[in-house]
Amino acid sequence: MKTIKGLIAAGLAETEAARRIRRDENMSRVYAEYPELREIDSRIIDIRKDRLIAMIDHDERLAKRYDIEENNLISKREQIISDNDIDPDFDEEQSLCPKCGDTGFVKGKDGTLKVCSCKQAELEECYESCGLGDYSSFTMKNYRDDYLGDGQKRSEIKKQMLKVMLGVGDASSKALWLYSGAPQTGKTYLSVCITKTAISLGKSAFYTKCENLASLENDTLEDMKRIDFLIIDDFADDVTMHGDIGSVLNSILEIRTASGLCTILVSALPLADLINGCDMRVSGKLGRAGKIS
Numbered sequence: 001m002k003t004i005k006g007l008i009a010a011g012l013a014e015t016e017a018a019r020r021i022r023r024d025e026n027m028s029r030v031y032a033e034y035p036e037l038r039e040i041d042s043r044i045i046d047i048r049k050d051r052l053i054a055m056i057d058h059d060e061r062l063a064k065r066y067d068i069e070e071n072n073l074i075s076k077r078e079q080i081i082s083d084n085d086i087d088p089d090f091d092e093e094q095s096l097c098p099k100c101g102d103t104g105f106v107k108g109k110d111g112t113l114k115v116c117s118c119k120q121a122e123l124e125e126c127y128e129s130c131g132l133g134d135y136s137s138f139t140m141k142n143y144r145d146d147y148l149g150d151g152q153k154r155s156e157i158k159k160q161m162l163k164v165m166l167g168v169g170d171a172s173s174k175a176l177w178l179y180s181g182a183p184q185t186g187k188t189y190l191s192v193c194i195t196k197t198a199i200s201l202g203k204s205a206f207y208t209k210c211e212n213l214a215s216l217e218n219d220t221l222e223d224m225k226r227i228d229f230l231i232i233d234d235f236a237d238d239v240t241m242h243g244d245i246g247s248v249l250n251s252i253l254e255i256r257t258a259s260g261l262c263t264i265l266v267s268a269l270p271l272a273d274l275i276n277g278c279d280m281r282v283s284g285k286l287g288r289a290g291k292i293s
């Protein structure tokens with residue numbers, strides 16, 4: 001599974017190459033238009049080399065002459081640049097994205113780092129690889145608290161889910177959480193949006209339906225034990241009794257809980273039913289889970 005930090009890092013070499021090409025193009029354009037600038041710059045480079053040799057030879061008089069010549073050239077250079085309105089940084093590598101300086105992350109109003117808008121393609125690729133490929137239209141921006149009635153309750157649950165995902169306040173005390181809510185109350189929509197939010201904050205995260213644990217590849221199941229944030233949706237007691245889902249789920253939860261990594265199980269069933277009907281190993285963990293409802 002891909003992480004957003006990994007995807008952004010993978011594009012870094014490309015970004016650096018693009019920055020260099022852009023700088024080289026700028027320089028050739030400016031030099032072609034102002035050949036005297038090219039001569040000055042190449043003379044400055046030569047002087048700096050000669051000055052270094054003079055310093056090694058301890059010839060301070062010569063070094064001083066080079067200093068004076070360089071300062072004169074720099075003044076002339078600045079004059080040409082300002083007279084002709086040339087970008088003074090034309091020979092510097094400049095960020096492709098002024099918002100994030102090509103780091104891929106910007107600071108939000110509250111000071112937290114968020115993936116920059118220039119990395120939208122990387123975000124989409126990451127969503128695709130993190131179980132969210134079928135939910136491209138689900139966005140937090142479109143999540144409406146009042147869409148399915150009881151807006152206040154939905155708003156409260158959204159806040160709880162965000163706190164749990166961020167591990168802030170009371171939510172930092174537990175790693176495993178159960179979000180139990182009646183059918184058709186927007187649980188999947190919210191779960192998908194919370195996973196996307198986690199990824200857009202730079203976390204490694206994954207969303208899956210509980211029944212799909214049986215069909216995911218081993219590598220993905222292994223990654224699931226280590227990522228920052230995991231949501232297992234449509235969690236139900238009978239699913240845990242199916243094939244080896246109970247044992248797969250148990251080993252994921254075991255390792256994640258021991259490492260303090262946040263997992264949210266999402267279910268339409270009440271806790272008591274889940275504890276009674278689940279695979280024994282999983283129900284033991286449910287009893288100690290934090291509750292979102």
Ligand SMILES: [Zn+2]
Nearest residue numbers: 097100116118
């Ligand atoms: Zn950016």
